[in-house]
Amino acid sequence: MTVEILLMLSIFFFTKTVSKRLKESLHINKVSITNTIIMVLIPVGLYLFCGSVNSNYPHFSRNILLPEDGIIESITFAMYLWAALTIMLVKNKKAFEYAMICLCVFIAGEEISWGQRIIGFETSNWWLAHNTQGETNFHNVNIGGIFVWGFIILPGLLYLLLGSFAIQKFKAVKQLTEYFGIPSPKYYYALVLVVILALNVTIEYYNHNEVSEAAISILVVWFVNIELAPNSRPRYFFGANEKPTVTLT
Numbered sequence: 001m002t003v004e005i006l007l008m009l010s011i012f013f014f015t016k017t018v019s020k021r022l023k024e025s026l027h028i029n030k031v032s033i034t035n036t037i038i039m040v041l042i043p044v045g046l047y048l049f050c051g052s053v054n055s056n057y058p059h060f061s062r063n064i065l066l067p068e069d070g071i072i073e074s075i076t077f078a079m080y081l082w083a084a085l086t087i088m089l090v091k092n093k094k095a096f097e098y099a100m101i102c103l104c105v106f107i108a109g110e111e112i113s114w115g116q117r118i119i120g121f122e123t124s125n126w127w128l129a130h131n132t133q134g135e136t137n138f139h140n141v142n143i144g145g146i147f148v149w150g151f152i153i154l155p156g157l158l159y160l161l162l163g164s165f166a167i168q169k170f171k172a173v174k175q176l177t178e179y180f181g182i183p184s185p186k187y188y189y190a191l192v193l194v195v196i197l198a199l200n201v202t203i204e205y206y207n208h209n210e211v212s213e214a215a216i217s218i219l220v221v222w223f224v225n226i227e228l229a230p231n232s233r234p235r236y237f238f239g240a241n242e243k244p245t246v247t248l249t
Contacts, residue, residue: 043215079217080108094181160190
C-alpha cells in the first residue's frame with residue numbers, strides 16, 4: 001500500500017508541477033534527451049531481463065541472480081559504495097555532500113543487513129517481530145503495515161519532484177540550498193524514479209523488489225556523478241557530457 005501511495009503522489013506532483021516547468025524553462029538538448037532515454041531504459045531493461053531469467057531459468061534466478069546476497073543485491077551494494085567514494089573525491093565539500101556520503105554508506109550497509117548473513121550473528125526478538133525478512137536492517141521494518149523504507153525514499157522523491165521549482169520560486173529555499181550545497185535537480189531524475197516505482201507495482205516476480213533497489217542505486221550513481229562530482233567522474237561515464245544543474249537567478 002505504501003508503494004501505491006508513493007506512486008500516486010509521484011504522478012500527481014509530476015504532472016502538476018513538471019509539465020509547466022518543462023515547457024517554460026527546461027533547456028532540452030541532444031545530451032539531455034539521450035541521457036533521459038538511457039536512464040529510463042536502464043530500469044525497464046533490468047526489470048525485463050530479470051523477469052525473463054526468472055521465467056526461463058528459475059533455479060538460477062532464485063539461487064544466484066535475485067536472492068539475498070545475489071548478483072542484483074551485490075550490484076546495489078557496489079553502486080552505493082561507488083557513489084560514496086565518488087563524493088569523497090570532491091574538493092571543498094559542503095553539508096549536502098557529507099550527508100550523501102553518510103546516506104550512501106548507510107544504505108550499502110542496509111543492503112547486506114550490516115554483514116549479518118556474512119558474520120552470522122543472530123537477530124534480536126524486536127527485529128524478528130518487525131522485520132519482514134527477520135534480519136537486522138531498517139528498510140524492511142514493517143510497523144502497523146507501514147514500511148520504514150517509505151520514509152527513506154519519500155524525502156528523496158519530493159526533492160526530485162519539487163526541488164528545482166522550490167529553489168527558483170522561493171528566495172529563502174535558494175539561499176538554504178546554496179549554503180548547504182544542495183543542487184537543483186534535473187526533472188528526469190524524478191521521471192526515472194516514477195518509472196521505477198511503476199515497474200515495481202506492475203511487474204511482480206520472485207524478489208522483484210531487489211531489482212527496484214538496484215535501479216534506484218544506479219540512479220543515485222548518475223545523480224552523484226552529474227550533480228556532485230562533475231570534475232571527478234571518469235570520461236567514460238555514461239553522463240559525461242551532461243553539465244551539473246545551475247540554479248537560475
